[in-house]
Amino acid sequence: MATLLTHYLTHYFPSITLQDTCNSDCIDTFFAGVHNLASPALLPTLRAHFLYPPTPIPAPTEHFDVGRPVWRELLNWDEMQTILKDMWEGQPPGVFVEVGASDGEFMSQTVMLEKNLGWTGLLVEPDPRAFTILQQKRPRAWKSPVCIHRRAPCSVRTLWVHDLIPDLPDDLQALVRARSKLLHETVVGDLKQGRTLRVPCVPLSRLLLAADLTRVDLLSIATGTVADQLKIRDVTSSNTFFVKTVLIQYPRAYLLDHPYPFVPGYLLDMERSLLLTKLYWRKTECELVGEGECRRARHYDLVESCRKFRCLGKFTVWTFALPEDGVGEGNSTLGSKPVAQ
Template identity: 30%
Template structure:
């Protein structure tokens, strides 16, 4: 009988030691987590998954807007303009600019959001509005080469190299631009770099003749809010870069501040029908089309006014 008691005591002691060992291990893991931070697997399974299940971020998410301003935004330049003089102006460009100025009655101090701002100078409508009428706003250009060129221009608007997410949530996407030919002029280089194409996450290979890079992409509504544009603004410029109409499909137009006009550059794609149908649901209509073909057209859309548009 005493042998059985001794054996039972040993099992109890072993069980207690095992429990104490497990508790000690848990304590050590928690201490390590506090010192070294959570592991990637912990983030993925606990924090990140929980955040994902909450759904897309609110357009006015304070944490996100603060992070974007601190890490992905630059303020307007205080110094003078440092322009190259390579502006690519054409009769078509001048007609677009004149139409916008007349529509707004040469309004001073307007606000724009320019998505696909290029080098900030070449055929930039917002630059001309900025220089001649004192407009300002937000320039969005994810291409690193073009972004560096904008930095030298002295633009009087906020700048971000985040791209616009084609989804309702932030993500890192693969972008690509055509290879620049050896010996290309500055104008040819800017035109080539501006032809940035959006490639889906599931695309495993980049087409021949394209250079791939990754960019942080954020929903348009989150970028606009982070820029401090929370009241109505005047002009939204979208350079579609051929195939990027998808960026509009998941943009929550209903939470964007009210705006008066959209200028869309087709830049290689026939998007006229898609644009007309999509924006009609947003109570905006195509008011004017500039260009000689659908692939090179620029579309001006304004708020629908039954007194003028019926």
């Protein structure tokens, strides 16, 4: 069985549509003997069968035009690309990790970094339809067709994928593919509009170790669920990994109850965060340079920022600096309601 599965994943997985050819039994065969995250068989298994290395190609000659996609204004995506460009342009190429990479272009927070600034890294996308396109569009990065979770050991879960809509333009068809979610995270009313298949799920920390990525400049996650900040906690809270910045796209419903979400060990950058997409800086790379000098942040849903940090020795970051317990000082006023422009 293991031999047949190896042949399947090596030769057929990148091009499958939605045939659930490899069911849970045969994927579980891959994890035979992997009883916990410390198993010596885990990393070689992930490296050999669930990681696709970058394709050796010359440096890109055409830049990605962030003003081209018809969906560019969704969730202020184009505005975030401008922010990332301003942050990293003129510096040596960095390393990214993107969980929920879709087809590699649609709403990707790293496509501009790879194609315009020469970055590389790891792209994670469990939907086989999107993953097939991803392999063609993002040759310079590592790629993995798995879902991410924090529980041990590695497992098989059910992924729900939305049916494609006939005659819809490709740019908008990407929006349909991007709605894929694990079954337990899917809205009940959506179930009849799609179908399910089984996919392997692994902790992000083990996937990064298998790809030999322990230092990351930007970790981005956008799977459309309220648990995204928890899915990456095994990386952001571990001394094994050094992640400079974290970008999380939160569902609107989550932000209604948690308007200023807290990531342990990181500062929320109010100046560069957008309505639903929040940018965080690693605390150990930041130095407090001003306190009590409140100023209005750029976006209406962010409170006045009362602490000024210099992060990575260059970037000015305004925040209200949540302590490690996640409860802000004066939280009853900081998190009570948006500040109008």
